[in-house]
Amino acid sequence: MNSMNSAVFPIIVPLFFAILLMFAPTQRVYQKIVATIGILSTLSMSVFVLQKVHTDGAQVVTFGSWQAPFGITMVADSISTLFVTAASLVTLFIIWYSFTAIDREREGNYYYAVVLLMLVGVNGAFTTGDLFNLFVFFEVFLMASYLLSVLGGTKQQLKESLKYMFINVFASALFVIGVAMLYAVVGTLNMADISVRVTQLEQPAIVTAISVVLFIVFAFKAALFPFFFWLPSAYSAPPIPIMALFGALLTKVGVYSILRTYTLLFPLDTTFTHTLLMILGIATMVVGCIGALASWNVVKIIIYNIFIAVGLLIYSISLFNEESFAGMLYYTVHDMLIKAALFLLVGLLVYVTGTQQLRQMGGILTRYPTFAWTFFIAILCIAGIPPFSGFIGKMLIVKGGFASGHIAGSIWVLFSSLIVLWSMIRIFIYAFWSKEGRFETVPKPTYVKMLVPTVTLVALCVAYGIFSSVVWPYVQDGAKLLMDPTLYSQFVLKGVK
């Protein structure tokens, strides 16, 4: 294996297997075997790159041996590989869960191929070092997500995916406008080159304006405060595994892009942009808290919890110190894992009760004790109770907030954790404790097959919290890199004067 090009392996491997999957869409055994091999090899590639980046420093691939600002660069540094690994890990569990949770009709219509293609887009967006290439990878995973959201063609899915598409087509047009304006001002599309040239410009005002245009694009993807309106209905239409895939990965790409643009490309007028980020981040948390408490639909409660996490991540980006960045990286990986786990758990909840309405459920604890206690542990994880995975990330972010003097913001973060816990415990009290509610007659083997990947994923979340020292060196590398954007341009533009 030529390890020089290792940065692109997590993108090429799922692409290759997605193409293989397209040859025999109706062969269910073939589909499952190839999808499993595909996602396992993607995951092992990501772990390999993560290890390589940690030992040898960031991996840079420039296609066709063109020098850095002229060709397209793929950059695997400690931040992007951490996210790529988390994304591949989450997809592995969702594919495993899909084996039982997705119906035959969807399975026969290129379901696994499209899931892998979406992973191609997400991994590509994490790894790319070129702004227009980022747009192309956005379109790759958006196109896959359009297909996944409409696959099956129920009434609800059709009308919601139509709205989802309109919003994203508009946001993509805005992205190209932003890229075009930035090209007019700095004359390059390579991120490292932009970050060098932006500092040499005499007009910071226009750059700030462009940064806000790009921010609006990424805020649409990440569902930040004024641009969140499409998410609750669009995410609740497709089946549970697809919902889990969207909830765990798609908003995080928006968050990652905001992280990259505001640490690397636009570090000039930070007082304005970071105040903007902080206000919108906190407002997003407020929206999420209100939604999570107001809803009686279990799926919607989890969806509103996505807002709280995204708001928290944006708030931590706005703090701009090493502690909050480390917390942010740590929390993003935790949030990808736990959101996927919660969606899978809720999928099982809906499967055994046959309803999404919390008021109609009850008494699950006596019938399904394993499931109930797994759900309880997942609640402790997402709320950030100390030995579990949500704790360290949130603690670092809160500490970073106090260090920067934003005491009110940090107290609000702590308060929002309380609301997360309250909204989730409400599900536990109504659905698991109270007197017997609705139940479907569920075949035992199917229930076990759905339970096993869910329990494994929750166990992984617990392990991520307990053995956090294993992840810590990677997170620390990433935080150092975010604090000093010149490091990034140095290793990308190596050999260019």
Added chain:
Amino acid sequence: METIMIILIGVLVTVATYFILSKNVIRIILGTALLSHAVHMLILTIGEVKKGEAPILGTDGSTYTDALPQALILTAIVIGFAVTAFVLVLAFRTYKTNGTDNLEEMRGDDYE
């Protein structure tokens, strides 16, 4: 020349915004098509509409036009084309299944 182009792009964006805000699905799709035209023209304009040879080696001239925006537009056109094809078929299926092409009647959530 750039000023005229920018005004034209502004008009296109205005019309596109007006169309996107309407209730009819087909009008919204037309609006997104107009918006993508505006965006592609914007990329062309920021590459400076200066006189120069077409960027093909062999045409004799000392200056060429900027080749990069043209490559960007070509990529954006193909992506926009694919998305538009998908959204048109989706609109057709939605019309057949839900029996309406009015977004006002597509409100509400069966699970709420």
